[in-house]
Amino acid sequence: MKAGSKLERMLESGNFTVTGEIGPPKSCNGEIVRHHAKMLKGYCESYNLTDNQTAIVRLSSIGAGKILLEEDCEPNIQIVCRDRNRIAIQSDVLGAAALGMKNILCLSGDHQKFGNHPTSKNVYDVDSIQLIKILDGMRNGYFANGEQMKDEPPKIFIGCAANPFADPFEFRVTRLEKKADAGADFTQTQCVLDMERFDRWMELVRARGLHKRIKILAGITPMKSVKAAKYMNKYVAGMMVSQEYIDRLDKAEDVKAEGVNIACEQIEHLKKMEGIAGVHIMAIAWEEIVPEICKRTGLDPRPEV
Amino acid sequence: MIIAERKPIEEILGLLSRHQKVLVLGCGGCVTVCLAGGEKEVGILSSQLAMARSKEERPLEVVQQTVERQCDFEYLEGIRHIVKDVDAILSLACGIGIQTCAEAFPDKIVWPGVNTKFLGVNLNVGEWAERCQACGQCVLDKTGGICPVARCSKSIFNGPCGGSQDGKCEVSPDTDCAWALIHDRLTRLGEVDSLREIMPVKDWSYSRDGGPRKLVREDLELESGK
Numbered sequence: 001m002k003a004g005s006k007l008e009r010m011l012e013s014g015n016f017t018v019t020g021e022i023g024p025p026k027s028c029n030g031e032i033v034r035h036h037a038k039m040l041k042g043y044c045e046s047y048n049l050t051d052n053q054t055a056i057v058r059l060s061s062i063g064a065g066k067i068l069l070e071e072d073c074e075p076n077i078q079i080v081c082r083d084r085n086r087i088a089i090q091s092d093v094l095g096a097a098a099l100g101m102k103n104i105l106c107l108s109g110d111h112q113k114f115g116n117h118p119t120s121k122n123v124y125d126v127d128s129i130q131l132i133k134i135l136d137g138m139r140n141g142y143f144a145n146g147e148q149m150k151d152e153p154p155k156i157f158i159g160c161a162a163n164p165f166a167d168p169f170e171f172r173v174t175r176l177e178k179k180a181d182a183g184a185d186f187t188q189t190q191c192v193l194d195m196e197r198f199d200r201w202m203e204l205v206r207a208r209g210l211h212k213r214i215k216i217l218a219g220i221t222p223m224k225s226v227k228a229a230k231y232m233n234k235y236v237a238g239m240m241v242s243q244e245y246i247d248r249l250d251k252a253e254d255v256k257a258e259g260v261n262i263a264c265e266q267i268e269h270l271k272k273m274e275g276i277a278g279v280h281i282m283a284i285a286w287e288e289i290v291p292e293i294c295k296r297t298g299l300d301p302r303p304e305v
Numbered sequence: 306m307i308i309a310e311r312k313p314i315e316e317i318l319g320l321l322s323r324h325q326k327v328l329v330l331g332c333g334g335c336v337t338v339c340l341a342g343g344e345k346e347v348g349i350l351s352s353q354l355a356m357a358r359s360k361e362e363r364p365l366e367v368v369q370q371t372v373e374r375q376c377d378f379e380y381l382e383g384i385r386h387i388v389k390d391v392d393a394i395l396s397l398a399c400g401i402g403i404q405t406c407a408e409a410f411p412d413k414i415v416w417p418g419v420n421t422k423f424l425g426v427n428l429n430v431g432e433w434a435e436r437c438q439a440c441g442q443c444v445l446d447k448t449g450g451i452c453p454v455a456r457c458s459k460s461i462f463n464g465p466c467g468g469s470q471d472g473k474c475e476v477s478p479d480t481d482c483a484w485a486l487i488h489d490r491l492t493r494l495g496e497v498d499s500l501r502e503i504m505p506v507k508d509w510s511y512s513r514d515g516g517p518r519k520l521v522r523e524d525l526e527l528e529s530g531k
Contacts (some may be wrong), residue, residue, distance in 0.1 A: 082459070086506065108466040111458050111476050127461035130506045144506065163467030168488050171465070171500070176502055178463060190467060237468045237475035 003137065003157040005102035007046040008280075009305040011186060011215045017278030018135060018299050019076060019188065019217055020044035020290055022068075024059035034065045036287050038172055042302065043294045044281070046074040046103050048188070052083065055115025062092060066103050075101050076159060080109025086134060086144045094139060097154030105159035105188070106131040129175075129182050132160055136183025144294045155283040158183055162216070163190040164201035165203035166238040171206040181215040187214055188280035191221035192260045192266060193232070194242040202275055211275030218270050222289055223259035226250050260293060268298040306426070307335040307399045308433045309342060311350065311417040317356055317395065320416045321365065329354070330384070330406065332398035339433060341419050342397025344371040350397070350418065375402025381409040388413055393401040402405030424455075441511030441518065447504065448489035453508075456483035462504035484498070 001008060011274045020040050023110075033049075040047060048067060049061040057157040060273050065075035079089060093104065108128045112120050114175045126134065134144045141153040160179040164172055176187060192198045198218065205211055223229045223241075232240035245262055254257035263281075270276045279299075281290050294300040321327055329351045337343030349365040350513025358365035368391055374379040374400035388394060394413040396403040400421040407415040423435040438455040444462070445452060454460045459477045464484030474484040491497040509515070 017403070081461075097420060108459055108461060108468075111468070113458075113476050122459065124459045124461060125509065126506050127459070128465040131505055133503065162353065166467045166469050167482075167484060168465070168469075169469060175463070175465075175503055182503055237407070237470045237473070244485065263437050279404055 003102040004128060005046065005157045005304065007076065007103050008157045008185070008283065010045045010303075013019055013303070013305045015303045015305065016293065016299065017217060018302065019046050019047040019048060019216070019278065020287075021050065021282045021284060022056045022064065022287065023053060023284045024061065026056065026058050026063040028059060030059070030063070030067050030180050031058065033043055033067045036069060037068050037073045040290055041071060041073050043291055043300055045302070046076045048076045048078055048105060048282075050284075051078040051080045051107070051109070052115075053078075053139070054110050055082065055112040055117065057134065062096050062099070062101070062274040065096065066099055069100055069300040076105055077101050078105045078107055079127055079131065080107045081131055082109030082112060082122050083123050083188045083250055085123050089131065089207065090127070090138065090143060093154055093156065097156065103157045103159060104135060105161070106135065107161055107248065114156070119173055128160060129178050129281060131180035131185045132158055132179055144280060157185050160188045161190065162187045163238050165190055165191075165194065169197075169201070172201065173208060174208065176205065176214065177208060178211055180210060184214055186217060187276070188217045189219045190238060190283055191219040192270075193223070193229070193245060194240040194267060195269065196242065197240060199271040199273075202273060206275050207263055211277075215277040216275060217278045217280040218266075218273075219300050220266055220270075220279045220293075221250060222256075222263040222283055222286065222293065224256055224276070226255060245291060259288060260296075263293055264296050267293070267299070270287035271297075306338055307401070307422070308339050308422045308425045308435075309336050309399050310422055311341050311346065311397065312417065314350075315359070317416075317418055318349070318354065321354065321393065326366040326368070326391045327516050328368045328384075328391040329392045330375065330394050330396050330398070331369075332375040332396075332402045333371055334376065334398070334402075335371045336402075336419065337371075337396055339427065340427075342399075345369050346433065347395060350395075351453055375399075378405060379411055381406060381445060385410075418433060418526050438512075440477075440507075440509075442508060444504075444507075447499070448487045449494065449496070451483055451487045451490060453483050453487065456481070456486070462507060499503060 022036045049064045051061045061077045068075040084204050106128045116182050134159050138155045139147045162176045229241045232239045249255050329347050331342050331347035332343050347369050351369050352471050355367050374380050395418045397418040403417050424437040425433050425435045435455050440454045444451050457527045458474050467483050469482040474480040474482045
């Protein structure tokens with residue numbers, strides 16, 4: 001065990017694992033985080049706390065993580081490379097570990113152009129793969145400069161993202177391999193809204209035996225509207241929504257119900273897929289739907305580990 | 306080449322509002338090539354300024370001059386006699402030329418007439434693109450001659466990030482993804498496997514992060530007998 005988090009234990013046990021996501025609010029109102037934690041408690045092994053997602057200023061992921069711990073929910077702290085240099089990031093890692101947070105997810109971060117402070121300066125002192133390597137060094141007792149820690153190293157279970165829907169397609173597998181080489185223990189993929197492409201990507205992953213080196217959780221996002229699905233497909237870089245799903249939502253009388261149907265079917269499909277260790281359910285601004293999805297797919301109740 | 310763009314005329318008029326006599330000083334280097342501050346632009350801007358001010362009935366006397374290179378103290382010596390008689394200098398050189406001017410003429414106000422944009426290349430008529438950020442430690446040997454520091458929106462070293470699609474950057478459909486270009490070029494050269502290696506964290510101390518930079522070459526100092 002690297003950190004002994006519930007997420008790590010569940011993945012190691014071989015059970016189909018479930019992670020969720022909570023987007024902290026644009027305010028210091030921690031009750032919003034607490035409300036979502038209470039709503040989702042028991043349905044997932046751990047909950048990602050986004051780090052100023054889409055470059056919009058929000059309650060910090062570590063701050064939100066503390067609230068989750070108070071609610072007996074396990075946080076997965078996201079850290080993006082956009083806003084902090086290696087000094088600040090390592091300091092935050094130590095702080096998170098001191099508060100009892102064990103899972104950290106390393107990301108490049110959305111460019112600040114998309115956020116609410118587009119005139120800000122970005123940092124990118126290190127990139128996401130270098131960040132994984134730094135965290136791996138830290139848990140082995142070394143700072144990024146090679147200096148040995150004089151005290152107990154932080155226990156961290158290291159996560160990363162993988163995007164099978166970005167380009168160049170074949171290189172997305174190499175990039176995941178680099179993340180595994182850097183020391184990542186698990187990966188959560190971009191929301192799978194094109195299963196055919198995801199299947200092809202997983203074939204390449206398996207061909208390289210990567211699924212044996214890194215635990216793969218497939219991203220699930222239930223779609224709420226046809227408009228949003230079309231928008232994501234057309235305008236969001238690194239996202240793809242298959243025409244089949246768009247057509248199904250288009251024809252459905254109850255679009256939201258159809259969105260949930262699709263998500264449940266996807267989970268059933270993924271459960272049978274070799275190399276898939278679980279799912280990462282991202283229902284931002286629709287958190288209340290997560291329990292229903294988990295119940296319908298038999299992912300609730302969660303096994304004890 | 307250093308790419309610059311002339312500041313809007315309104316902004317320049319604002320900078321010069323309290324002066325009666327100014328020197329509009331062009332540069333024969335990069336800003337001449339990128340059509341922002343050469344002799345021709347000095348001429349055009351000077352007429353525009355004089356016309357605008359005469360309309361306001363507050364005439365502005367404009368002296369025009371363009372030197373070989375404003376970033377060289379040597380060339381600025383030759384205009385000392387002109388500088389003496391003006392209230393201020395409006396420099397159309399890049400940020401380096403403007404500062405050299407300010408250093409050469411410590412008692413004279415020097416205004417910037419251009420915005421220095423980047424180190425880049427001329428792609429088409431009227432189109433320039435960034436190519437180098439002078440980070441101080443070149444990595445082009447590892448990236449197929451395409452710079453991730455200057456051309457990747459996130460300056461990452463192990464790209465492309467998840468925002469790369471159809472060869473374009475998440476920032477804009479008009480921006481090529483540098484890492485897609487690197488990947489494609491190394492594939493063409495049969496060297497794409499080199500990208501499987503993790504590029505280590507960069508030593509930014511060679512860049513601006515190490516503080517303002519200075520280069521001293523002792524071999525040249527010795528040669529010149531200083």
